[in-house]
């Protein structure tokens with residue numbers, strides 16, 4: 001079975017953003033909550049190596065793709081993931097200097113991917129990317145639906161997460177469409193999602209503990225309560241994504257069955273900051289420059 005390539009995809013155009021992470025002055029950038037800050041640092045630590053693998057796995061299939069539209073989207077996907085990876089790398093370096101060594105964790109994941117993922121089949125590698133893209137897309141939808149849940153984060157991290165979330169939604173079906181147009185095996189993706197989810201939770205959980213352990217920081221009771229509320233409260237991240245998560249297992253599911261392109265428009269009007277968009281600034285300067 002070959003999936004129809006979605007017609008609803010928004011344009012996938014990489015934005016070259018740069019957030020002032022230097023302005024963060026504490027590792028407890030999430031409302032002074034050590035547990036939530038370690039959790040988001042752990043999440044950030046996985047992006048450079050993880051997104052590098054996403055790019056590599058899609059590249060394995062790029063030349064087999066027939067559709068020009070999908071080829072264009074793959075280009076956009078690679079550009080967006082490349083920019084995310086670089087910004088998280090910068091954030092990780094700042095977090096390391098503040099006491100949460102996210103760079104060490106990034107290296108740890110890079111080593112794991114080299115040893116245990118790169119030697120697997122192309123089909124497995126792309127399927128893992130497709131499944132991880134579903135997880136990032138549903139988390140992105142949740143964060144952009146309830147942006148107030150990130151209100152107490154240090155501003156550069158807030159901006160990083162909103163921008164990253166928007167682009168995760170924009171390109172959420174690229175790896176899926178690539179996989180389905182060549183492999184066409186949606187049953188395999190359903191099995192793979194179970195593995196990908198266990199891997200994701202195990203990795204993030206373990207890395208969160210490591211960060212706290214290295215810093216000899218025992219979260220307070222208040223930290224635990226704040227973490228629990230953030231995950232399972234009324235707008236909880238864990239409870240809020242469950243319906244979308246399980247939609248993956250419906251026969252014939254496509255990522256754009258969750259039609260949330262309106263969240264991209266909302267970000268453009270409410271959260272986009274041109275002062276952080278290096279690409280837009282350069283384009284503007286070029287347009288305004290007198291012709292030679």
Ligand SMILES: [Fe+2]
Nearest residue numbers: 051081084168
């Ligand atoms: Fe990304």
Ligand SMILES: [Fe+2]
Nearest residue numbers: 081133136168
């Ligand atoms: Fe992505």
